[in-house]
Amino acid sequence: MSENYNSEVWTEKYRPQVFEDMVGQEEILKRVKSLVNSMNIPHLLFAGPAGVGKSTLALIVVKQLFGASWRENYLELNASDERGIDVVRQKVKDFARTKALGDVPFKVIFLDEADALTREAQQALRRTMENYTSTCRFVMSCNYSSKILDPIQSRAVVFRFQLLEKKDIKRRIDLIAEREGLMISDDAFSVLYEASEGDCRRVINLLQATASISPNITPDLVSTIVSKAKPSDIKIVLDYALSGDFVNAKEKLLDIMLKESISGQDVIKAIQREIWNLPIDDGLKVALTEKTGEAEFRLVEGADEFIQLEALIAAFIMAGIGNNVGGLKEEG
Ligand SMILES: Nc1ncnc2c1ncn2[C@@H]1O[C@H](COP(=O)(O)OP(=O)(O)OP(=O)(O)O)[C@@H](O)[C@H]1O
Ligand SMILES: [Mg+2]
CATH class of the missing domain: 1.10.8.60 (Helicase, Ruva Protein; domain 3)
Structure with missing residues (x-):
């Protein structure tokens, strides 16, 4: 394996550079694109789960606005590294003091993980946003918009990113x-x-x-x-259980958990996904999903994972008997 191969991180190598490279988030892209085309963006708040394009889109916005001179007009602050109010305030002050270069009349400050800021820091941020509106735009990203103070949210246009399909x-x-x-x-x-x-x-x-x-x-x-349970292995466990074969279902399950050191919670997640691929009727799928949820809850609460999973298998066996799916394995 070449050195070059190891040193490159693909998430960076393949980070979209222009709107067209991004996938999903169509509505957001459309609206942000038209804001950028007008060359005058409001403050933006990108909220949503990890790894779905928030920071990527912020960078694209900046590159589109400033072209080659984007670096001079852009300040990136990571709120979770720089929690203090003073750090944010001072950095913003220093940056906002000088005028933007080029045609765009403002600079952009990207505040990543803004929900990591304390309340006090957010209050300070809010005043800073007001003080520098004429020369600065804030693009903020967060996982939970509920952790962002209302006055900040109301000063920004909020975009809610979705998990990617x-x-x-x-x-x-x-x-x-x-x-x-x-x-x-x-x-x-x-x-x-x-x-x-x-x-x-x-x-x-x-x-x-x-x-x-x-x-x-x-x-x-x-x-x-x-290192999560293979769907095909989980399917074997469920097929045994639904056909009433407790001994083999349990043995296979132990095999998955012990030999491949997969946690009870990961097994339960895999079971939950696999239920929907089983050749059983939808009512039964719903009932089994509910059982799976209960087991998951108990595990989170600290119950013994082997006991809970065996109880879950028992529930699958009861479901199999009650619904006459005993011959499942042969019928496929
Ligand atoms: N919508 C997308 N289209 C194409 N690639 C994407 C998309 N979202 C994420 N990626 C890929 O995942 C990487 C991480 O995305 P990004 O940094 O934008 O995540 P994020 O939403 O800011 O997450 P976090 O909340 O963890 O900061 C990008 O470098 C890119 O390779
Ligand atoms: Mg990010």
């Missing part, structure tokens, strides 16, 4: 696969996507980790990296 992440992954010379089966992509729960950064990181083993990305290879 499978088809959107697929477009990005296909592009990376092509450029990196990878072969990814559809099943392998599904495993990647499920493990990521719609977080594009996580998918790309998992892909890079998998690709460092082999360019031929298979579901098993991804599972090894993800």
Whole structure:
């Protein structure tokens, strides 16, 4: 493996540079694009889960506005590193003091993870925003907009980012696969996507980790990296349980948890996903999903994971008996 290969982080290498490179978030992109085209943006607040394009879009905005001189007109502050009020205030002051270079009459301050700021820091930020409106625009990102003071929210246009859909992440992954010379089966992509729960950064990181083993990305290879229960293994457990075979279901389950050291909670998540692929009627799927939720709750509360999972298997067995799906395995 070449040195070059290791030193490159794909999430950065493939960070979108222009609006068109981004996937998903269509409504947001449309609105932000038209704001940027008018060359006069309001303060912006990007809220939403991790790895879905908030920081990426902030950078695109700045690059579009300022072109080649974006660095001189842009200040990035990470609120979780610089919690203090004074740090933020002083840095902003120093930066905002000088006029913007070029045609755009303001500079942009990107405040990443703004929800990490204390209340006091947010109060100070609010006054700073007022003081420098003529020369500065704030672009803020946060995971939870509820942690941002109302007066700040009301001074900004709020955009709520969503977890990315499978088809959107697929477009990005296909592009990376092509450029990196990878072969990814559809099943392998599904495993990647499920493990990521719609977080594009996580998918790309998992892909890079998998690709460092082999360019031929298979579901098993991804599972090894993800170190979560393989869907095919979980399906075997559930098939045993629904056909009433408690002993084998339990043995297979222990196998998954002990040999592959997968936590009870990860097993439960995998079971919950797999329920929807079982050839049983929807009512039963709902009932089993509910049971899974209960078991998950108890685990979070500190219950013994083996006991809870065995109880869950018992629930699947009861469901199988009650609904006459005993011959499931043969019928498929
Ligand atoms: N919508 C997207 N389109 C294309 N790539 C994306 C998208 N969202 C995320 N990515 C990829 O994931 C990486 C991380 O995204 P980004 O830094 O924008 O996440 P974020 O939303 O700011 O997350 P956090 O809340 O953790 O800061 C990007 O460098 C890019 O490679
Ligand atoms: Mg970010």
